[in-house]
Amino acid sequence: MTERAKVVVIGGGIAGCSTIYHLTQEGITDCILIERDELTSGTTWHSAAQVTNFGMNQTMVGLKSHSIALYKELSEDPEYPINYHHADGGIRLANTEEQMEGYRHFASMARGMGVEFEVIDAAECARRHPLLETDGLLGGLWDPMDGDIDPAQLCQALARRARNAGAKVIRHRPVTGLTQRKDDSWIVHTEKGDIEAEIVVNAGGYRCNEIGAMMGVSHPVASMEHQYFLTEPIKAIEEAGHRMPLIRCPISDYYSRQEKNGLLIGFYEQGCKTWGMDGIDPNFTNALSPDDPERVIETFEGAMARMPAIGEVGIHTIVNGPITYTIDGAPLVGPIPGKRNAFCITGLRAGLGEGGGHGWLLAQMIAHGEACYDTWCIDPRRFTGHATVELTALKAIEDYQNEFRFHFPHEHRPVGRPMKTTPLTAVLEAEGGHFGVVNGWERLEYVKPSADFEEEHSFRFTNAHDIIADEVRAVQSGVGLTEVSGFNRFEITGADAHDFLDRMTCGRLQRTEGRVGLSYLLNHQGMVKAEATVANLPGGRIWYGSAAASEYHDMDWLTQHIGVDEDVQIRSLTNDMTILVIAGPKARDVLAGAARGDWSNEGFKWLAVREAFVGIAPATVMRVSFSGELAYEIHVPNQSLRAAYDALRASGAAHGLRLFGSRAVESMRLEMGFMHWKAELLTEFTPYETSLDPFVKMEKDFVGKAALAAHEPKVKLVTLEIDSDMAPAHGGASVMLGGRVVGTVSSGDWGHRTGKNIAMAFVEKALASEGHAFDVDVIGQMLPAKVISGRIYEGAR
Numbered sequence: 001m002t003e004r005a006k007v008v009v010i011g012g013g014i015a016g017c018s019t020i021y022h023l024t025q026e027g028i029t030d031c032i033l034i035e036r037d038e039l040t041s042g043t044t045w046h047s048a049a050q051v052t053n054f055g056m057n058q059t060m061v062g063l064k065s066h067s068i069a070l071y072k073e074l075s076e077d078p079e080y081p082i083n084y085h086h087a088d089g090g091i092r093l094a095n096t097e098e099q100m101e102g103y104r105h106f107a108s109m110a111r112g113m114g115v116e117f118e119v120i121d122a123a124e125c126a127r128r129h130p131l132l133e134t135d136g137l138l139g140g141l142w143d144p145m146d147g148d149i150d151p152a153q154l155c156q157a158l159a160r161r162a163r164n165a166g167a168k169v170i171r172h173r174p175v176t177g178l179t180q181r182k183d184d185s186w187i188v189h190t191e192k193g194d195i196e197a198e199i200v201v202n203a204g205g206y207r208c209n210e211i212g213a214m215m216g217v218s219h220p221v222a223s224m225e226h227q228y229f230l231t232e233p234i235k236a237i238e239e240a241g242h243r244m245p246l247i248r249c250p251i252s253d254y255y256s257r258q259e260k261n262g263l264l265i266g267f268y269e270q271g272c273k274t275w276g277m278d279g280i281d282p283n284f285t286n287a288l289s290p291d292d293p294e295r296v297i298e299t300f301e302g303a304m305a306r307m308p309a310i311g312e313v314g315i316h317t318i319v320n321g322p323i324t325y326t327i328d329g330a331p332l333v334g335p336i337p338g339k340r341n342a343f344c345i346t347g348l349r350a351g352l353g354e355g356g357g358h359g360w361l362l363a364q365m366i367a368h369g370e371a372c373y374d375t376w377c378i379d380p381r382r383f384t385g386h387a388t389v390e391l392t393a394l395k396a397i398e399d400y401q402n403e404f405r406f407h408f409p410h411e412h413r414p415v416g417r418p419m420k421t422t423p424l425t426a427v428l429e430a431e432g433g434h435f436g437v438v439n440g441w442e443r444l445e446y447v448k449p450s451a452d453f454e455e456e457h458s459f460r461f462t463n464a465h466d467i468i469a470d471e472v473r474a475v476q477s478g479v480g481l482t483e484v485s486g487f488n489r490f491e492i493t494g495a496d497a498h499d500f501l502d503r504m505t506c507g508r509l510q511r512t513e514g515r516v517g518l519s520y521l522l523n524h525q526g527m528v529k530a531e532a533t534v535a536n537l538p539g540g541r542i543w544y545g546s547a548a549a550s551e552y553h554d555m556d557w558l559t560q561h562i563g564v565d566e567d568v569q570i571r572s573l574t575n576d577m578t579i580l581v582i583a584g585p586k587a588r589d590v591l592a593g594a595a596r597g598d599w600s601n602e603g604f605k606w607l608a609v610r611e612a613f614v615g616i617a618p619a620t621v622m623r624v625s626f627s628g629e630l631a632y633e634i635h636v637p638n639q640s641l642r643a644a645y646d647a648l649r650a651s652g653a654a655h656g657l658r659l660f661g662s663r664a665v666e667s668m669r670l671e672m673g674f675m676h677w678k679a680e681l682l683t684e685f686t687p688y689e690t691s692l693d694p695f696v697k698m699e700k701d702f703v704g705k706a707a708l709a710a711h712e713p714k715v716k717l718v719t720l721e722i723d724s725d726m727a728p729a730h731g732g733a734s735v736m737l738g739g740r741v742v743g744t745v746s747s748g749d750w751g752h753r754t755g756k757n758i759a760m761a762f763v764e765k766a767l768a769s770e771g772h773a774f775d776v777d778v779i780g781q782m783l784p785a786k787v788i789s790g791r792i793y794e795g796a797r
């Protein structure tokens with residue numbers, strides 16, 4: 001008889017075990033975990049298994065807190081206790097003031113999740129970790145909850161609980177193929193027979209691409225060889241009277257934790273290497289790579305310099321095994337792009353610490369369609385077509401080499417660049433352009449004043465501040481030109497296209513040809529899912545424009561909702577076209593000089609769209625503005641981009657046209673109270689909480705309406721003015737009142753036209769009206785702030 005289950009999870013490491021346990025917790029007990037060998041026989045069994053609370057954003061901190069709480073509870077289960085060293089504490093070291101400021105920001109961010117990190121000086125580091133030398137050390141971030149766990153016991157405990165709840169765990173049965181049926185359900189093939197499943201989950205660790213290939217997908221996951229050493233007992237540890245805290249060292253790239261009375265020391269060596277790029281031996285199971293101590297010797301010396309006691313004892317064991325990486329270091333947890341009823345939980349490089357939380361969030365996504373936190377930072381759809389395994393391997397090396405060196409704001413690392421370019425990238429570069437990366441696309445951030453200008457990255461305002469001020473001034477007083485590469489654009493057609501979009505969006509949908517409207521899409525929980533600029537073009541064509549990174553996300557969401565009887569077609573034009581924006585009081589003159597037609601205010605009103613020629617380039621021109629100034633978005637096929645650019649520059653010469661970049665746009669959009677997808681537009685808040693009230697029409701039907709109607713708003717998005725010119729408030733910073741966290745910053749920057757330090761923040765609803773005063777914890781300093789009007793600049797758009 002064929003076996004059947006609602007969900008089949010493939011892979012019995014921490015990812016799979018956590019997922020199946022949490023599925024049963026979310027009410028899905030009809031599920032199977034299938035493992036090719038024994039549980040934990042991939043990477044999990046030999047993990048150093050440190051469990052930390054540190055994360056770069058609130059979702060990561062929240063999911064790690066879930067791991068810690070769950071592991072503690074499991075360790076205290078009298079029926080099946082497991083070994084967990086809970087809350088030994090840990091220190092992330094720092095030797096520069098910039099790192100210390102970063103830690104202060106992360107401490108501010110984590111406080112909003114109920115996690116109290118502490119930034120301590122070097123002497124305090126040594127007091128808490130008696131093996132540490134403090135030479136050249138400034139201090140560190142103390143994470144009180146750090147610890148380590150027995151990885152095999154953890155997985156057995158999770159599997160046991162899942163079994164007790166009704167799930168089935170099958171071992172020694174490799175999945176050999178996957179077939180998707182017409183109704184989107186799956187047949188999971190094994191040598192011992194098929195299993196029918198509604199939903200499949202790829203939790204295959206370093207073999208995730210073998211499983212991916214069975215369903216015709218390639219995950220941007222690559223493995224690195226990763227080593228740690230175990231030392232003989234160390235006297236100072238035996239005598240300390242307490243367990244040693246964990247150490248993470250961004251100066252010499254190692255970590256350590258106590259193991260028995262010695263240390264476990266792991267290395268992120270510069271001379272690192274990828275693993276399994278040309279296929280993985282099918283017999284590599286419960287296995288390690290050969291010891292390779294030479295590779296890490298320099299890094300080990302760094303650890304010995306910081307903890308000289310290591311040099312006095314021998315090494316008794318070396319562990320060298322594969323560890324998975326993605327392009328940005330965070331895993332892939334969520335729906336597999338372009339597939340139905342298929343999820344993955346792969347690319348975990350800190351799977352023991354994070355796995356409890358990832359499985360929790362994934363189970364929520366499978367059971368309810370969404371998790372309690374916004375999961376974009378782990379969403380597999382955040383990477384699009386450029387995200388090959390080849391690129392991933394290069395980024396994995398870069399990431400491994402910088403393991404404990406967090407990204408500073410606006411820091412875009414060099415490897416794998418340029419990945420996606422337009423015909424203008426080289427032209428703008430020749431003009432001094434400095435680029436960031438958005439979904440693989442090179443995007444102009446600002447124009448450097450000289451070829452050798454280097455931005456000094458910092459959590460404070462940087463040395464690019466005046467450059468950006470200058471670009472904003474040029475836009476405000478004259479006219480600027482910028483390229484918005486990678487903007488997502490779908491063409492939606494069919495007799496039912498408008499009705500379909502009307503159902504998908506929560507406000508009034510603009511249906512008139514030649515007009516543009518801004519619309520918001522909600523999920524079934526009534527929370528903000530997506531933002532779209534809907535433009536109605538001749539011939540019944542609708543352009544759906546959204547953030548550059550949203551291409552796969554929005555495509556999946558839209559296509560999943562097309563009814564079987566609906567005549568709706570969607571095709572992506574994202575990689576075929578690019579936008580040029582001209583903005584500023586003289587923008588109309590520049591456009592009129594480059595394109596025939598009536599561009600007068602009457603002839604081409606606010607929110608109009610028209611097809612035209614800019615020079616000889618066919619273009620679709622929209623009168624919309626993200627800056628608040630008079631502005632035109634000129635959408636041009638990439639093949640004609642250069643021609644359009646040349647025409648605008650030629651026309652602009654007489655009007656003093658200047659280039660400007662995305663950093664100037666960021667400053668201006670904050671002054672207008674305009675939002676960014678995945679900064680302000682999150683699945684944790686309703687449109688009312690996001691201050692999008694004018695964009696909701698409860699008198700029509702739309703996805704998420706019932707849930708929205710039933711939801712009681714708890715917070716409100718506001719604009720804050722911060723009384724300081726020291727630093728911007730970065731996303732995640734805590735808004736404090738009377739020693740209590742009452743809100744979280746979503747974005748912040750200097751408003752160059754208004755001379756204000758501006759932040760957007762979600763604050764408790766009762767505190768959201770104008771004039772309410774708070775402190776915002778910006779890199780450890782409590783800066784006074786007050787709620788001001790959402791739009792603090794009166795543009796002339």
Ligand SMILES: Cc1cc2nc3c(=O)[nH]c(=O)nc-3n(C[C@H](O)[C@H](O)[C@H](O)COP(=O)(O)OP(=O)(O)OC[C@H]3O[C@@H](n4cnc5c(N)ncnc54)[C@H](O)[C@@H]3O)c2cc1C
Nearest residue numbers: 011013015036042043044047048050175205350351352353
């Ligand atoms: C040396 C080292 C030290 C580490 N230290 C830490 C640390 O201190 N803290 C931390 O958080 N993380 C650490 N990690 C990382 C962590 O161990 C991994 O992130 C985690 O174990 C990955 O778990 P997983 O379930 O994704 O993969 P795996 O453990 O590899 O599990 C995948 C499972 O899928 C099974 N499988 C594959 N293909 C099939 C198939 N076709 N059919 C059925 N089953 C299949 C495999 O047999 C395997 O059991 C370390 C890793 C290494 C290598």
